[in-house]
Amino acid sequence: xxxxxxxxxxIARPRTDRGQGDRIALSAATSHGSHLxxxxxxxxxxxxxxxxxxxxxxxxxxxxxxxxxxxxxxxLGHRSGRFFxxxxxxVEERDGPFGDGPRxxxxxxxxxxxxxxxxxxxxxxxxxVLHFLMQAKMEPGNPNLVQLSPTVQATRSNxxxxxxxxxxxxxxxxxxxxxxxxxxxxxxxxxxxxxxxxRNMIVETxxxxxxxxxxxWLTLGQIAALLHDDLTVNMNARSVLxxxxxxxxxxxxxxxDTQLLSWFTGERSRRDVRAHRIPLSSVCGWxxxxxxxxxxxxxxFRAVAVAVQAGNRERIQWTQxxxxxxxxxxxxxLLRDFGGIPHVLVHARADxxxxxxxxxxxTVQCTPRNYAHLSTVxxxxxxxxxxxxxxxxxRYEAVHSxxxxxxxxxxxxxxxxxxxxxxxxxxxxxxxxxxxxxxxxELTRHGHYLNVEARTLLACLNALSTQPKGGA
Amino acid sequence: xxxxxxxxxxIARPRTDRGQGDRIALSAATSHGSHLxxxxxxxxxxxxxxxxxxxxxxxxxxxxxxxxxxxxxxxLGHRSGRFFxxxxxxVEERDGPFGDGPRxxxxxxxxxxxxxxxxxxxxxxxxxVLHFLMQAKMEPGNPNLVQLSPTVQATRSNxxxxxxxxxxxxxxxxxxxxxxxxxxxxxxxxxxxxxxxxRNMIVETxxxxxxxxxxxWLTLGQIAALLHDDLTVNMNARSVLxxxxxxxxxxxxxxxDTQLLSWFTGERSRRDVRAHRIPLSSVCGWxxxxxxxxxxxxxxFRAVAVAVQAGNRERIQWTQxxxxxxxxxxxxxLLRDFGGIPHVLVHARADxxxxxxxxxxxTVQCTPRNYAHLSTVxxxxxxxxxxxxxxxxxRYEAVHSxxxxxxxxxxxxxxxxxxxxxxxxxxxxxxxxxxxxxxxxELTRHGHYLNVEARTLLACLNALSTQPKGGA
Numbered sequence: 001x002x003x004x005x006x007x008x009x010x011i012a013r014p015r016t017d018r019g020q021g022d023r024i025a026l027s028a029a030t031s032h033g034s035h036l037x038x039x040x041x042x043x044x045x046x047x048x049x050x051x052x053x054x055x056x057x058x059x060x061x062x063x064x065x066x067x068x069x070x071x072x073x074x075x076l077g078h079r080s081g082r083f084f085x086x087x088x089x090x091v092e093e094r095d096g097p098f099g100d101g102p103r104x105x106x107x108x109x110x111x112x113x114x115x116x117x118x119x120x121x122x123x124x125x126x127x128x129v130l131h132f133l134m135q136a137k138m139e140p141g142n143p144n145l146v147q148l149s150p151t152v153q154a155t156r157s158n159x160x161x162x163x164x165x166x167x168x169x170x171x172x173x174x175x176x177x178x179x180x181x182x183x184x185x186x187x188x189x190x191x192x193x194x195x196x197x198x199r200n201m202i203v204e205t206x207x208x209x210x211x212x213x214x215x216x217w218l219t220l221g222q223i224a225a226l227l228h229d230d231l232t233v234n235m236n237a238r239s240v241l242x243x244x245x246x247x248x249x250x251x252x253x254x255x256x257d258t259q260l261l262s263w264f265t266g267e268r269s270r271r272d273v274r275a276h277r278i279p280l281s282s283v284c285g286w287x288x289x290x291x292x293x294x295x296x297x298x299x300x301f302r303a304v305a306v307a308v309q310a311g312n313r314e315r316i317q318w319t320q321x322x323x324x325x326x327x328x329x330x331x332x333x334l335l336r337d338f339g340g341i342p343h344v345l346v347h348a349r350a351d352x353x354x355x356x357x358x359x360x361x362x363t364v365q366c367t368p369r370n371y372a373h374l375s376t377v378x379x380x381x382x383x384x385x386x387x388x389x390x391x392x393x394x395r396y397e398a399v400h401s402x403x404x405x406x407x408x409x410x411x412x413x414x415x416x417x418x419x420x421x422x423x424x425x426x427x428x429x430x431x432x433x434x435x436x437x438x439x440x441x442e443l444t445r446h447g448h449y450l451n452v453e454a455r456t457l458l459a460c461l462n463a464l465s466t467q468p469k470g471g472a
Numbered sequence: 473x474x475x476x477x478x479x480x481x482x483i484a485r486p487r488t489d490r491g492q493g494d495r496i497a498l499s500a501a502t503s504h505g506s507h508l509x510x511x512x513x514x515x516x517x518x519x520x521x522x523x524x525x526x527x528x529x530x531x532x533x534x535x536x537x538x539x540x541x542x543x544x545x546x547x548l549g550h551r552s553g554r555f556f557x558x559x560x561x562x563v564e565e566r567d568g569p570f571g572d573g574p575r576x577x578x579x580x581x582x583x584x585x586x587x588x589x590x591x592x593x594x595x596x597x598x599x600x601v602l603h604f605l606m607q608a609k610m611e612p613g614n615p616n617l618v619q620l621s622p623t624v625q626a627t628r629s630n631x632x633x634x635x636x637x638x639x640x641x642x643x644x645x646x647x648x649x650x651x652x653x654x655x656x657x658x659x660x661x662x663x664x665x666x667x668x669x670x671r672n673m674i675v676e677t678x679x680x681x682x683x684x685x686x687x688x689w690l691t692l693g694q695i696a697a698l699l700h701d702d703l704t705v706n707m708n709a710r711s712v713l714x715x716x717x718x719x720x721x722x723x724x725x726x727x728x729d730t731q732l733l734s735w736f737t738g739e740r741s742r743r744d745v746r747a748h749r750i751p752l753s754s755v756c757g758w759x760x761x762x763x764x765x766x767x768x769x770x771x772x773f774r775a776v777a778v779a780v781q782a783g784n785r786e787r788i789q790w791t792q793x794x795x796x797x798x799x800x801x802x803x804x805x806l807l808r809d810f811g812g813i814p815h816v817l818v819h820a821r822a823d824x825x826x827x828x829x830x831x832x833x834x835t836v837q838c839t840p841r842n843y844a845h846l847s848t849v850x851x852x853x854x855x856x857x858x859x860x861x862x863x864x865x866x867r868y869e870a871v872h873s874x875x876x877x878x879x880x881x882x883x884x885x886x887x888x889x890x891x892x893x894x895x896x897x898x899x900x901x902x903x904x905x906x907x908x909x910x911x912x913x914e915l916t917r918h919g920h921y922l923n924v925e926a927r928t929l930l931a932c933l934n935a936l937s938t939q940p941k942g943g944a
Binding site for chain 2: 011115184251257265274355
């Protein structure tokens with residue numbers, strides 16, 4: 001592959017490109033782009049919404065085209081065998097010092113998509129500043145349909161033979177990348193997906209790029225400003241942006257990297273999570289109707305079907321299933337400075353859909369409605385602190401939606417909340433630890449450390465630290 | 473947990489302990505230990521062999537105590553449900569640019585052991601030099617029974633309730649480690665185990681340690697000398713030693729770290745490996761007899777049973793199944809200098825038992841006997857170069873055995889062979905890449921990058937670079 005073609009330079013080079021960090025920092029500090037004002041991005045997004053005749057309608061399962069519940073298993077899948085399936089999942093989880101403590105066990109529907117797709121952002125220097133090519137992309141599950149997405153977001157089915165529509169625009173830049181800034185397989189929602197990963201890529205080019213009206217070049221400073229808007233930067237874009245190798249400008253952290261990794265290894269070792277797929281038709285606690293598969297108590301989510309019409313997507317029209325959220329989520333990091341260095345309280349979270357037991361999650365990640373039937377002591381830890389925080393302590397707040405190609409109206413309030421020693425002692429409860437932003441940024445070079453919600457908040461925190469002043 | 477207890481030091485510290493690298497290098501350069509000469513380690517190991525009445529006998533499956541083939545699945549397991557099981561595995565693998573190329577499919581027996589155990593080495597300074605506490609440990613599958621092992625090697629079943637024998641000596645130092653040098657979940661043989669990992673730990677102590685005659689404190693220089701002996705340092709010890717954070721004294725590498733990770737991500741993305749467990753009784757191509765489960769053509773390995781008697785292990789006597797190797801393996805890195813910096817040719821290897829598709833393996837890793845029936849062009853790449861290398865090009869060679877608690881007589885010749893531009897061009901074939909030793913060392917901080925054979929060779933290479941002069 002091209003990035004490792006070395007015949008022209010058979011001598012050693014530095015293992016780290018130190019200039020790259022400075023160029024990323026410069027782009028983050030640049031709130032005026034070379035191509036359009038940040039305010040005009042909002043106008044352009046609205047124009048893209050209007051220019052296309054997007055319609056998303058709920059339909060009963062039996063109106064799905066090419067999708068069917070398979071006889072026997074009852075799993076919902078595409079006739080081609082590609083894209084994704086909705087199946088059942090059985091999870092057993094044990095906690096305690098050696099995975100021999102209290103036991104939980106449950107079943108649920110889950111989305112299985114074993115192929116890794118590509119989420120790629122192309123970037124290029126204009127006027128000496130890195131700009132990132134963002135797409136105005138319609139996804140049927142987004143409450144406002146069109147949001148800012150990576151340059152490309154394509155399942156393997158999209159860019160190979162399974163898809164009947166047009167080729168994925170600009171995908172070729174990610175097959176033979178000239179200069180790679182980030183390239184890592186990252187996980188997605190472990191409570192709704194079974195071990196789903198996507199390849200998160202940031203690639204620099206010096207080529208002339210022909211990009212149509214669905215694309216715009218933006219600085220990181222502009223994207224940072226837009227991350228303060230509700231429902232504007234989609235989940236895939238946030239995930240890819242979280243993998244940017246921002247330089248560490250801080251002199252240290254509360255714990256050394258080795259200590260932090262050791263704590264994480266301990267968390268992954270002590271939890272015993274065993275998840276295996278089961279037929280959708282056998283899932284206990286859920287009921288299937290003509291228009292949805294839903295939890296018997298109405299909690300968590302439901303599987304539904306939609307028909308989509310769109311003018312600028314790869315295919316003109318299609319039908320597909322989606323998971324519809326029940327209630328709005330709350331996703332928050334508690335933030336403290338130690339020695340002047342910002343740290344967040346990460347949670348070692350075990351989800352049935354994680355490939356490897358535990359990933360690092362935000363301090364709080366839940367849908368409060370799912371806990372409404374429980375007493376105060378059974379509410380998720382730290383949720384009260386986040387919900388009751390006075391405005392002066394809220395350092396960041398915006399509503400973002402999740403993966404609009406698979407989830408319908410799945411939105412969460414993302415927050416970063418200042419905290420103090422009374423609420424959050426230096427020695428947090430088991431399963432929680434303080435990590436600096438630089439430590440989390442470095443961990444995004446590798447997969448299965450930060451979950452997708454933590455990556456969203458990391459992208460927002462990096463946006464926060466660049467303190468965009470609007471740029472309009 | 474203690475390592476993150478921060479109340480006494482609520483200020484930031486450096487993320488990396490730079491002095492630690494120097495202390496490791498000093499121990500590696502010290503070939504005379506404070507406690508005994510390296511030559512006397514060999515004598516002591518032989519004494520331990522003689523001092524205990526170790527006997528390992530093959531028995532038929534129906535002479536196993538507490539182990540049985542379960543009705544229905546035919547899986548072989550312990551009545552307690554703990555330790556491990558022998559089950560069936562079905563693997564489908566597709567290669568090609570997008571996992572849509574040539575397809576392989578097979579079934580095999582596999583060992584499943586879902587609990588992560590602890591492999592831990594305790595170290596301590598004597599006379600200003602770090603010494604590592606190694607155990608003379610009997611494992612029934614080792615050809616010579618007793619080898620040098622980590623301070624502790626314990627399955628979760630060993631150190632919790634499932635085991636009827638004595639407690640694991642010194643295990644308490646790994647529950648509440650004072651000072652962690654390495655702590656990472658690492659994989660084991662992906663062709664024989666289903667997603668097995670162990671927690672590899674190196675922990676420093678300042679306590680007085682009471683260690684009986686099964687234990688000795690050795691410098692890294694002494695262990696390096698012993699790594700040149702056949703069948704002396706066991707697999708678990710080699711794996712843990714490979715995680716030592718040796719400092720990078722080289723100015724760079726052929727490819728930047730980002731390029732190397734990007735290549736690896738590409739390899740993991742393009743391979744499509746789907747493995748799922750099946751009942752042992754349904755495995756095609758294998759036949760079950762009263763004393764073994766073996767391949768119909770006599771290849772790969774066979775499952776057998778043994779009775780063990782030992783004086784110094786946690787239990788006095790027991791029976792258990794083992795996988796017995798067919799033939800001796802060849803495991804080798806091809807080595808080249810680029811810009812004066814040593815690099816090895818790593819192979820992105822897909823095994824059915826890997827948790828995450830692909831791990832980095834040595835250039836050659838195979839049992840030649842399994843390929844004897846194939847033509848020259850179908851032999852594993854680079855095997856001929858390794859087997860035909862003249863003695864002057866062999867930089868390292870020793871026979872090591874694998875996991876003696878699960879495998880019987882599973883030995884491989886481990887080699888490091890100098891190569892040149894004619895044999896191994898700068899642009900290697902797909903699936904191979906050049907990585908510096910420092911890059912590989914850094915990757916051992918994280919799991920699922922280097923497979924256990926690559927980690928053994930990395931430990932040997934680090935031993936090689938310290939050039940031990942014997943120390944006798």
